[in-house]
Amino acid sequence: MQLTGAEILIRCLQEEGVDYVFGYPGGAVLNIYDELFKQHKVKHVLVRHEQGAVHAADGYSRSSQQVGVALVTSGPGVTNAVTGIATAYMDSIPMVVITGQVPTNAIGQDAFQECDTVGITRPCVKHNFLVKDVRDLAVTVKKAFYLATTGRPGPVLVDIPKDVSQALAEYSYPKTITLRSYNPVTKGHAGQIKKAVQLLLEAKRPMVYTGGGVVLNDAAESLTRLVRLLGFPCTNTLMGLGGFPATDPQFTGMLGMHGTYESNMAMQNCDVLLAVGARFDDRVIGNPAHFYRADRKIIHIDIDPSSISKRVKVDVPIVGYVRDVLDEMVKIVESSPARPDAAPLKSWWAQIKEWQRKDCLRYDRDSKLIKPQFVVEKLYEVTQGDAFITSDVGQHQMWAAQYYKFDKPRRWINSGGLGTMGFGLPAAMGVQLVNPRASVVCVTGEASIQMCIQELSTCKQYHLPIKVVNLNNRYMGMVRQWQEFFYGNRYAESYMDALPDFVKLAEAYGHVGMKIEKPGDVEGALREAFAQKERLVFLDFITDQTENVFPMVPGGKGLTEMILAEEL
Amino acid sequence: MRHILSILVENEAGALSRISGLFSARGYNIESLTVAPTEDPTMSRMTIVTSGSDDVVEQITKQLNKLVEVVKVVDLTEGNHIERELMLVKVRAAGKDRDEMKRLADIFRGRILDVTDKSYTIELTGTGSKLDAFLQAIEPGVILETVRTGASGIGRGERILRI
Numbered sequence: 051m052q053l054t055g056a057e058i059l060i061r062c063l064q065e066e067g068v069d070y071v072f073g074y075p076g077g078a079v080l081n082i083y084d085e086l087f088k089q090h091k092v093k094h095v096l097v098r099h100e101q102g103a104v105h106a107a108d109g110y111s112r113s114s115q116q117v118g119v120a121l122v123t124s125g126p127g128v129t130n131a132v133t134g135i136a137t138a139y140m141d142s143i144p145m146v147v148i149t150g151q152v153p154t155n156a157i158g159q160d161a162f163q164e165c166d167t168v169g170i171t172r173p174c175v176k177h178n179f180l181v182k183d184v185r186d187l188a189v190t191v192k193k194a195f196y197l198a199t200t201g202r203p204g205p206v207l208v209d210i211p212k213d214v215s216q217a218l219a220e221y222s223y224p225k226t227i228t229l230r231s232y233n234p235v236t237k238g239h240a241g242q243i244k245k246a247v248q249l250l251l252e253a254k255r256p257m258v259y260t261g262g263g264v265v266l267n268d269a270a271e272s273l274t275r276l277v278r279l280l281g282f283p284c285t286n287t288l289m290g291l292g293g294f295p296a297t298d299p300q301f302t303g304m305l306g307m308h309g310t311y312e313s314n315m316a317m318q319n320c321d322v323l324l325a326v327g328a329r330f331d332d333r334v335i336g337n338p339a340h341f342y343r344a345d346r347k348i349i350h351i352d353i354d355p356s357s358i359s360k361r362v363k364v365d366v367p368i369v370g371y372v373r374d375v376l377d378e379m380v381k382i383v384e385s386s387p388a389r390p391d392a393a394p395l396k397s398w399w400a401q402i403k404e405w406q407r408k409d410c411l412r413y414d415r416d417s418k419l420i421k422p423q424f425v426v427e428k429l430y431e432v433t434q435g436d437a438f439i440t441s442d443v444g445q446h447q448m449w450a451a452q453y454y455k456f457d458k459p460r461r462w463i464n465s466g467g468l469g470t471m472g473f474g475l476p477a478a479m480g481v482q483l484v485n486p487r488a489s490v491v492c493v494t495g496e497a498s499i500q501m502c503i504q505e506l507s508t509c510k511q512y513h514l515p516i517k518v519v520n521l522n523n524r525y526m527g528m529v530r531q532w533q534e535f536f537y538g539n540r541y542a543e544s545y546m547d548a549l550p551d552f553v554k555l556a557e558a559y560g561h562v563g564m565k566i567e568k569p570g571d572v573e574g575a576l577r578e579a580f581a582q583k584e585r586l587v588f589l590d591f592i593t594d595q596t597e598n599v600f601p602m603v604p605g606g607k608g609l610t611e612m613i614l615a616e617e618l
Numbered sequence: 619m620r621h622i623l624s625i626l627v628e629n630e631a632g633a634l635s636r637i638s639g640l641f642s643a644r645g646y647n648i649e650s651l652t653v654a655p656t657e658d659p660t661m662s663r664m665t666i667v668t669s670g671s672d673d674v675v676e677q678i679t680k681q682l683n684k685l686v687e688v689v690k691v692v693d694l695t696e697g698n699h700i701e702r703e704l705m706l707v708k709v710r711a712a713g714k715d716r717d718e719m720k721r722l723a724d725i726f727r728g729r730i731l732d733v734t735d736k737s738y739t740i741e742l743t744g745t746g747s748k749l750d751a752f753l754q755a756i757e758p759g760v761i762l763e764t765v766r767t768g769a770s771g772i773g774r775g776e777r778i779l780r781i
Contacts, residue, residue: 173639180632
């Protein structure tokens with residue numbers, strides 16, 4: 051039987067087990083929306099801006115390990131979606147973005163709502179397709195899902211002209227697919243794995259450093275087993291939080307620009323470094339030349355060969371799925387009587403404990419003003435560490451990462467790579483939809499939240515009881531912090547004048563708003579908010595305007611050249 | 619260091635943009651780029667001449683391999699290889715220059731493809747440096763127009779690039 055392109059697309063999505071599509075209709079996708087309307091398997095979530103659609107699909111994927119799907123129209127629909135696509139690309143999130151396009155005979159004619167979608171998105175997708183013939187549609191969708199989820203994951207875009215979604219073709223969905231040009235190495239080299247284990251067993255000052263790859267590949271359990279087996283210290287990147295339990299005594303906290311003193315010191319001073327699903331980026335190791343000055347052996351496990359020896363030369367590269375490689379390492383260690391030499395490991399731990407005594411995350415607990423760190427700590431207590439936390443970008447993001455102890459993967463959802471303000475709220479929508487009974491919190495700031503605040507309307511429509519924790523310091527806090535440190539206190543355009551009344555704004559959208567101005571009211575307000583299980587509650591915490599994020603490795607400095615709170 | 623990369627790539631719309639876009643986005647050099655379909659029309663072969671340190675060229679190779687449409691990448695300069703470039707050059711050939719130009723073309727094993735009473739169009743094949751040498755050998759004033767293809771390359775002997 052012949053089906054239209056739109057019908058074929060919906061069938062393909064059903065075949066892939068897609069339950070939610072996040073989108074916004076428009077001329078070029080009307081055929082597709084009409085088919086969505088006629089069925090009930092694939093549910094559609096109507097956002098208020100295409101950026102929100104892609105972030106929501108992204109949050110959905112990050113929290114559930116499924117592919118996020120977004121659907122937008124041509125032209126401005128696509129350009130609005132680009133920020134979301136680039137966000138997902140930088141953090142390797144498996145997504146399929148379906149875009150409408152003007153009819154094939156209008157392509158290149160500067161038609162209404164036309165843009166070169168594959169051209170615009172080419173640098174920020176894993177791959178993209180323009181489907182020019184309806185007979186290619188099903189196989190293209192299959193390819194898109196296959197590419198998005200295999201190897202290093204990422205967003206894949208399928209651009210469908212309006213005449214293609216209208217045209218008829220025989221439908222059959224391929225069961226499997228192979229591409230001669232795409233064969234990612236997925237199994238780590240056995241010899242290299244043995245060599246790595248040998249190096250780990252001989253280490254005197256070992257350190258384990260893991261990133262988003264552990265979370266994405268569902269390797270947290272394997273990692274935890276290996277680290278506990280070896281008794282080594284472990285740090286996570288911003289993207290890797292939850293990859294190793296934060297409450298485990300072997301966890302030294304996040305590393306990097308705003309990492310803990312002990313993690314950064316241990317990274318610099320270790321003799322063997324095991325890097326897993328992480329990419330030594332500038333926010334993590336600071337200045338690579340400084341990092342390289344210390345003599346250490348580096349083992350690097352990653353699915354992407356181009357991540358290896360990109361910024362830092364490594365000694366034992368292992369390309370493959372990190373979970374399989376870690377499992378293999380556990381097997382080798384378990385089956386051998388050899389264990390790391392206890393004496394040097396003990397003195398290494400003693401050194402780390404000494405670094406920990408700096409208490410680098412200390413802050414003024416007696417302040418009469420609400421300290422943002424205090425809000426996150428209370429949030430951790432009230433949610434018993436079991437919430438999904440999304441964030442936007444800036445100081446609040448760092449405080450959430452530093453003070454909320456993530457024991458499980460996929461609980462911390464933030465834009466680490468691209469650093470997209472406006473990510474938090476729409477991402478939380480995706481998280482809440484796929485985890486309907488979970489506590490979902492968007493930790494944000496008064497600047498970030500306004501970048502996608504229109505999605506409060508979507509939350510109302512779909513009854514998403516997200517808790518928005520707004521750390522409101524009336525500044526673009528991270529910008530202000532840099533201006534204070536490096537630009538002589540000249541706060542150029544970082545002050546948020548004329549803020550809305552967030553309580554009234556939340557109420558206008560049909561939600562509950564609360565304004566909290568005293569430290570003594572923080573816990574009560576949080577408890578009250580979480581008691582309202584069916585409602586979105588917007589908590590506007592008026593926080594200390596002068597608070598900064600510490601420790602801090604200034605841009606371009608070495609990892610151990612940290613500014614600590616006490617030094618100012 | 620100069621490197622010649624041979625790339626087998628799916629003969630699909632957009633593949634060239636992906637590759638050239640990669641070079642510009644990551645700040646890599648392209649000295650020349652040539653591309654045409656192979657004996658298998660579904661596949662194109664591209665030769666890119668680039669320059670950079672070993673680390674940079676290693677990254678270029680890895681990044682190229684990451685592109686979904688790229689089937690295979692080989693750095694020809696890692697081993698023995700042959701490299702050729704084609705140039706067409708139109709020169710003024712009148713009066714006393716006319717015989718001299720013919721002689722020079724012969725010395726460089728060039729062929730004259732087109733003749734008018736005032737000009738020759740000469741075809742020349744060789745390495746880039748041979749083509750440069752020819753242009754240096756003739757007076758700059760007589761060159762009317764040049765067009766070069768950029769280098770194509772292939773491995774010597776048993777070195778074969780195919781899928």
